[in-house]
Each structure stands twice: as structure tokens, then as C-alpha cells.
Amino acid sequence: MNSDDENNIAEWRAERLRQRVADFQARRPILLRDAGQLNDEVAEWGSRLFDNTARMLVITGDTGTAKTWNVWEVLERAIKVGYAGEIMFLTSAEWQDIIGPPRDLERLRKMRTVNVLVVDDLGSFRINDWQRDLLGPVIDERWNNGLPTAITSNMDDFDAALGERLTSRLGDGAIVAMLEGADLRAGR
Ligand SMILES: Nc1ncnc2c1ncn2[C@@H]1O[C@H](COP(=O)(O)OP(=O)(O)O)[C@@H](O)[C@H]1O
Ligand SMILES: [Mg+2]
Secondary structure (H helix, E strand, O other): OOHHHHHHHHHHHHHHHHHHHHHHHHHOOHHHOOOOOOOHHHHHHHHHHHHOOOOEEEEEOOOOOOHHHHHHHHHHHHHHOOOOOOEEEEOHHHHHHHHOOOOOHHHHHHHHHOOEEEEOOOOOOOOOHHHHHHHHHHHHHHHHOOOOEEEEEOOOOHHHHHOHHHHHHHHOOOEEEEOOOOOHHHHO
16 A cells, blocks of 8 residues: 555545544534533543443433533544444433333334433433333343443432332443532523
């Protein structure tokens, strides 16, 4: 390979990275694009994406403590430094859509296998049996395969909302970030 080829490959890689960052930034909600300080635990999970040791990330905290912001931020930073895995970022409306009824089998399958799954705002309302029966196997399979999964929630009591089995899967080996502070939305 001569140096022209090498330059071409480097350029192509750089262009692909620029495109990936731009695509991700375009998906990021406008109100969650502010610069800010990433939580340490969240950052730790993000760095583990690179050696395949990132597993569950559970971010808890009251409304407006930047849970969702932290997930977008950590993933954007990871992409910028070359993380190439596929990311499925599901808002609460989106994962409720998938779970249905009727359930969306194709996207449920993707939830089980995609490189990184984000389930935002789990427990923004009470999880019913139907939802638990569909979310359970997703969490189970990702847990079995050691796939990175980020959950945000303002629940105090995961057990009551999700059941013991699912809660223990979520908690096992998880990095937990408990965000605190005033509602950041209130200042707008
Ligand atoms: N680090 C930060 N610095 C300043 N504002 C922030 C920061 N993180 C989030 N915000 C703003 O605070 C608001 C709430 O953040 P969000 O992530 O939606 O909270 P949560 O998911 O915990 O309810 C958003 O409008 C967001 O833009
Ligand atoms: Mg949120």
C-alpha cells in the first residue's frame, strides 16, 4: 500500500466519523444539547464501551436532574472518539410503542441484540404485567450476553414496579448513578 492509499483510507475514515457524529447530533433533542459536566459513573460506563466491559447502567434521580442528558452526552462523546457500535436510544414513548399491544416483534428483537440499548424513563408510570413480560426477556438476554444497556428512571422502588427478577437482573454488576440536585428545567 502506498502513501496515497493510506491517505485515502485515513480521509475516508475521518469522513465516516464526521458523518456518524453529525447523524447522532441530529437525533439528540435540542433541549438536551447544552454543554455540561458528565456524571463520573456515567463517564466510567462510557469508557467501558471501548473494551466491551460496559454492562448495565442505571441512572436514577428526580425529574430534571439531567438523567437523559447524561446518556446523550456520554454516547456522543464515545462516538466522537470512535465508538462504532449501533445505538438504539428509546424514549419512553418509543419503547411503549414497541411493547404495544400490539408488540413490534422486529424492534423487540433489535432491543435484545443491538450493541447499545437505552431505555429512557423506565417507570415514568407503573409497569403492567404485559410490559414486564416483554421487557423482562430483553433485559435477560442482554444481561446474559453482557451487552451494554442504559436505563434511566425516577423510581424509588424498582422492586415494586418491575418485580424482583427484573430488578435483580438490572442491578447485577450495574453501574449506578444517582443524580441529585435541583430541577434543571425549573431555571429555564
Ligand atoms: N449538565 C447540564 N447543565 C445544564 N443544564 C442541563 C445539564 N444537563 C441537563 N440540563 C438541562 O436540564 C433539563 C433536564 O435534563 P434532563 O436530562 O431532561 O433531566 P431528567 O432526564 O433527569 O428529567 C434539560 O432541559 C437539560 O437541557
Ligand atoms: Mg429524562
